[in-house]
Amino acid sequence: MAKRRLALKFSPQIVNQPIISTVTKKYEISFNILKASISQNKVGVMFLELDGTGKNLEQAVSFLKKSGVSIQRLGEDIKRNEKKCTDCGVCIGLCPTDAFYFDKDKKIVFDSKKCIACEFCIENCPYGAMELKY
């Protein structure tokens, strides 16, 4: 079994459809709602933790995409590789949500709670120290 934490965005056109319940039944996935903001005819946002077999999770995600849901991974999947990191601090300039900061010893701390998984640090860390793992 595998877990995946995702941020889902539903456009007003699809927000009224029972997409999540279809996914959970069709692919035998259990889910835990971390945060949700859904109302009729408006953009809906849902942070979910999905639990299922790896294969089913993959199919569920592609079903969500086909249904018009836009998907982003949540910060827990973004990891800092301590061996590659040189504690330079370039990431502080890259991150739009201030998820990186220096501790008192001038070492980098990554606060995944603040991370919105935009992946900008992964693409632009000079040492390739930020990685996607799930």
Next chain:
Amino acid sequence: MKKTIAEINKKIKQKKAVILTAGEMIDFVRAKGVKKAAQTVDVVTTGTFGPMCSSGIYFNIPVTKPKIKLGGGEVTLNKVPAYAAYAARDVFLGATALPRHEKNKKRPIHFTYGGANVIEDFVSGRKVLLEAAAYGTDCYPSTELKIKITLNDLNDAVFFSPRNCYQNYNVAVNLSDKPIYTYMGILKPKMGNASYSSAGELSPLLNDPELKTIGIGTKIFLGGGTGFVAWHGTQHATKVKRKNGIPKEPAATLALIGDLKKMSPEFLRAASLTGYGITLSVGVGVPIPVTDEKIAYYTSRQDRDIFAPVIDYSHDYPYGKKKILAEVSYAALRSGKIKIGKKEVATFPWSSYAMARKISFILKKRIESGRFLLGEPVQKLPGAL
């Protein structure tokens, strides 16, 4: 009371020398004063770790049969072009070298592999594919070569940096209305951020701003191993604006040399700068002999005493305009925010303070062990006061 390097070396051999890192020296002088520090402290160790584009290696490949003359031919290492215009088996590779396919990518380019990566592969003990084409001569008949080599296979492998350890550097901002991709990082439009790159109070040349002790022959920590100051670096400048003796703009530089085989991948690290290129981050530490009170004074200067110029990298830098938007201290830069005019701008560094400090402590330990003696400069650098 003045001390000579020979006297300090005698104490190092007897393990009686007092060695402090540049960080520790600040605290010592704050507590005991400059005079006492000059009497007590023998050596201050510095450190810096950041992208040093002007870095490379040269090496000599083993004899292959039949022999090949690489000189005048073409050589690539893992498809990265190297320079082969010396003798038959000597090759030079620069950190910023790139294979053609990297340069043809969609912009802004996310560079994946270049000269610095090859250097990192070598020091990590990995195999590197050397491919060569030569024109063939009577004494060197081969016209092609394809071999996998490791650092151990090479007769000599030498790290050489024509310019390193910049004494102070610019702070970069972007005044335009679109993001720019520079060697100082991704700069947000309309002065949305500012980047800086110096170890400040730990930086080698900022601890000896008048070049009183650092000269040709100074022995240093280089890339995890040992190296020497070979010459002054390119773009070395000493007639610069100063505040309390410390340059307020990019000034002196060093050319560094050392045995690549003794270096470590922890202190020679390939870096990819989006939209700019591949470079090599190099760890350097220079010991400063505390020969007199002036050196004691300079080695105890702090980030708040050192100032850097803020320069626009969207127009002024590329077009060679020397307009300084503001002067800010490294203490302000490290606080995470600086003020430029009325605007508060978030800062981020390129140079790793944690690594710089680590290097200053490693160098301190090496000297304390009695095995690392200070090099006595055989010649001063140009502009030394």
